[in-house]
Amino acid sequence: MSEYLQTVFEKFELRVHKEYHYTEDGLWAKIEASRVRVGVSDYLQRTGGDVAFVELVKPGSTVQKQTEIGTLETAKTTVSLLSPISGTVEGVNGMLSEKPELVNSDPYAEGWLIILTPHSLEDDLKSLMSADDYFQLMLKKLETEHEKLEST
Amino acid sequence: MVDLPQKMVGIISCSGEACVEGTISRIATLLVLEKLRPAQTVTICLPLFLAGGKEERAFARFFPTITVDGCQKLCAKIGTERYSGKPASSIVVTDLNGNKNCSTTGSKRKLDDQAIGLAEKVAERIVQEVDEVLNHWK
Amino acid sequence: MNSTTQKKVIVIPCSGIGKALGTVGREATYEVVESMRKDVTQTICLALLVSGDEESVQLVQRNKCITVDGCPLQCAEKNVRIAGGDLAASLRVVDALRENRGLKPKSVAFLDRDGQQLTRAVAEQIASKVDAILGA
Numbered sequence: 478m479s480e481y482l483q484t485v486f487e488k489f490e491l492r493v494h495k496e497y498h499y500t501e502d503g504l505w506a507k508i509e510a511s512r513v514r515v516g517v518s519d520y521l522q523r524t525g526g527d528v529a530f531v532e533l534v535k536p537g538s539t540v541q542k543q544t545e546i547g548t549l550e551t552a553k554t555t556v557s558l559l560s561p562i563s564g565t566v567e568g569v570n571g572m573l574s575e576k577p578e579l580v581n582s583d584p585y586a587e588g589w590l591i592i593l594t595p596h597s598l599e600d601d602l603k604s605l606m607s608a609d610d611y612f613q614l615m616l617k618k619l620e621t622e623h624e625k626l627e628s629t
Numbered sequence: 630m631v632d633l634p635q636k637m638v639g640i641i642s643c644s645g646e647a648c649v650e651g652t653i654s655r656i657a658t659l660l661v662l663e664k665l666r667p668a669q670t671v672t673i674c675l676p677l678f679l680a681g682g683k684e685e686r687a688f689a690r691f692f693p694t695i696t697v698d699g700c701q702k703l704c705a706k707i708g709t710e711r712y713s714g715k716p717a718s719s720i721v722v723t724d725l726n727g728n729k730n731c732s733t734t735g736s737k738r739k740l741d742d743q744a745i746g747l748a749e750k751v752a753e754r755i756v757q758e759v760d761e762v763l764n765h766w767k
Numbered sequence: 768m769n770s771t772t773q774k775k776v777i778v779i780p781c782s783g784i785g786k787a788l789g790t791v792g793r794e795a796t797y798e799v800v801e802s803m804r805k806d807v808t809q810t811i812c813l814a815l816l817v818s819g820d821e822e823s824v825q826l827v828q829r830n831k832c833i834t835v836d837g838c839p840l841q842c843a844e845k846n847v848r849i850a851g852g853d854l855a856a857s858l859r860v861v862d863a864l865r866e867n868r869g870l871k872p873k874s875v876a877f878l879d880r881d882g883q884q885l886t887r888a889v890a891e892q893i894a895s896k897v898d899a900i901l902g903a
Contacts, residue, residue, distance in 0.1 A: 485687075487671045488639070488671050488673070488684045488685065488687070489684060490684065527786070527788065527839060527861060529864045529865050530865065530868070552786070552787060552788050552861070552864060552871065553787075554871065578861075581839065623635070623668060626667045626668035627668040627669075642784055643814055644782045644812040644813050644814040644815070645812065646780065646793070646796070646810045646811060646812045646813075647811065647812050647815070651812065655784060656877075658784065659784065659875055659876035662875075663875065663876055672784045674781075674782050674783075674784055675782050675784075676782045676813045676814050676817050676843070676846060677782070677840060677842050679814060679818055680817055680842060680846055680849075682840075702815060704812065704814040704815055704818055705814070707818065708814065
């Protein structure tokens, strides 16, 4: 059984990891014992484009839910990354300074962004989406994009 | 796996570095992808497809394709036939130009008015083929 | 494509359709082979090489090659290696983008001003590599 929900749009396979929690913007949170790992969804990296730079908050910083933890600068645009939960930054993915393309090639594993010690996880989780709900949201977004293209 | 209902056509253009008609092929394809039929077409990167690119091969296996070649070497058409089956349609720029030989005069990069006119003509032809394929699909 | 007895540096861009950086790589290649280093460089079609065209394969095996890739998949570099090409340098357009921060080439078919600026930067890099290869 796959650990992902998947769909194909145009020629691209878009996946949503079943065990993660998601914001509407496309950031995911993975609970790992007492810490939470954060990254971006397949849909976000695909629509953002090839990542050239990743800027992230420093370890030791305190972040609030929905405040900026960094940016992805791609060939097309700059994407602001808003934290899914409140917490203290314990670590950032040091590989991304030399290999920002990991965000594109492996967004759910090697392309992770930061690790947090959460401040109020139970409360914050209530406002995050399950994988199923985020998957449905993604399908709606894809349909809307397709309709926009059809009307041009 | 959930797939969105889509009727899409894959356009496979040659790389075209060797001659002006290759650039014309590419520009015509991009005109169709970006302006004329953006919701109905997808590009397949030919070298990636030939080298075994997973997404490229999967798309070409299940969706109709139109190949656009600049010259009689027919890299796009031959490659598509080899790895995913006969394309729904094949267009060769030199055929539309009435000239079988690959032109080596003129910049391959900065198309002159005549070349741009030919690119637009090729784009119109691609659009006709796309519409034909999609009509048959109904 | 011309066969020649004089050794040249072969500059091979990826196909790059669908991405602005692919068009940048291709345009930069043309800038070099048609203008900046036109007497000592030439280009070939990557698809022709990948499909096993004998003339293309021999050309990359007998001459120094520089590949120019528009995305991290690096089709040009990988396929020149597979063909047994003498790969002297491989450039990624995204690295030039990192050195020219703020440029955001938008259009794929016809490059906008940012795209043209990035093209010039990449062309300079290719030309430097050509000089280094021929000077060695």
